[in-house]
Amino acid sequence: MNRERTWALALRIIRTFRHDRRTLGLIVIVPLVVMALIGYMVGDSGKEPLRVGVVPPALTPGGEAAPVLAFQDQLRRRPGIRVTDVTSEAMGRARVAEGSLDGLVLAEPIGVGPTASLGRITLVTPGLDVQVETPIALAAATAAAEVRGLHVTPGDLPGITVDRVSLPANRRPSTISYAAPAMITVFGFLFTFMITSVSFLRERSSGTLERLLASPIRAREILAGYMVGFVPFASIQALIVLAYATLILHAQIAGPVWLVFAVLILLVLGVVNLGIALSFEARTELQVIQFIPLVLLPQVFLCGLFWPIRTLWPPLQWISKLLPMTYAVRALREVMLAGAGLIDIAPELAALAVFALAMIVLGTAVLRRLRV
């Protein structure tokens, strides 16, 4: 491995970017526009509130109703939803079915008398629209966390959890907090994949790859140069997405910020090599662009952003376990929402490292094939 040659290649990529102001702008502007849109769409203001039904508990002398009442009070305070009392569970279910309620939140007490605490929380929704279901589930989970903080030690209460993320008891996360980790991952993946595969395709069609292959540079030096050249841009992009999410959209980052970058860079290293390997399957830039939905969409759908992985059809769960984005999103959620540290996300980092290594092996094999 010749460090000079690798560095020359990385520097060339950085210079190309510097001259290509449009691409540089897109890296920054597209995430901001999309974030602003998503921030508005899933944000806690500016939209009609969702209609949520609750069943007020019967006022028993023992006091078991108290935690349920506290929960419902908290729920009423959540932004973006309007809580309506219904007389019975059956009535509520009927109204959800006919569409006059977006969801019904049922809470049960555990225990008797004054020591009773909040038990199982069930969300009844039509199951038609995640954009409706998710905010209600979040509101319920947050309200439960508030009550949990008042009544018992955190952790022994089943709340509504989204995927593996448990809500920190003393925070009021906005919905964007849940979207931010996934968005950093999706943007990082999208731009790295798109730009590497297109630049490598150009390298092939312009003849510069042929020129490189006729030079003393090794396949692994080419790959290393590309990886080193792309990391700064992926990092800048992540920095901007993070800054926007935290400063403007008030998303939270509970864990160490460097760990967010570590996860992203590990993912980017794999994606650079994937982009290079797949660019050989395309003849034109148009064909490369067609790979993007193929590679990206299944990962976006199966990474737990829209539907919790454990609720997926089992074969899809298996597929999702093979996709790098699943681990990146999970790791970033753990860090940003639950404040996880390096040790907590070691399994996810290991999975991403395996992906990166596998892609480096694939990229090397593809490049080696081109030489004598």
Add this chain to the structure above:
Amino acid sequence: MADIAIDAHGLGKSFGTVRALDGFTLSVRTGEVLGLIGPNGAGKSTFIRTVAGLLALDRGTVTVLGQPPGRGVANRIGYMTQSAALYDDLSVRENLSFFGRIYGLGRSTVRERTQRLSDLLRIDDEVDRPVHELSGGQRQLANLACAMVHDPRLLLLDEPTVGIDPELRHRLWDEFAALQGTGTTILVTTHVMDEADRCDRVAFVADGRVLDVGTADELRRRTGADTVEEAFLTLRGGAGS
């Protein structure tokens, strides 16, 4: 064997059912300008790419500067591809610096070579402009400069004068002659027959093999033709019948 730069014997290479090289035999002497002349698809580029170490042969043996082609001799070979293989967004200087560094040149050497090459090829005014702003001829000059940045002993030029106006073409051939003066061996492909007179020797290539090799005069004399083009057609017709 020090006076032989490229020694190829009975090369065979097929792409699917197409025989790109079919018994291709040729020796290129050190320090000469040898032109490969023939129609498109004759096997000229395939031979150049084999010498550059980009193709594995089906048959035959080839040595380049005393070694098999590949990374081992890559440092001593300059390869100018058919199209201007440059990074469009980068300036000529940045392209030169990139390829120079890839060939292991230090920063100051790269700077000095850039100066020398832009003087030599008279592209000083263009050297800091991005490649995509250059005219076709200027691009081709920049392309040649990138192939020469590491002072190769052997230059492989694949159709260097395609799409270039006659004046610039003359200048390019003057550069080749000047390079030859410094002891560089040049293997150049063309299908412009009148360029044959600027080569020390010419190899007629058709159907994946060399029909004949000699100076342009020898080839004309041998075939009794007035022009190189006629000589080629006579030889080709003779080979076909």
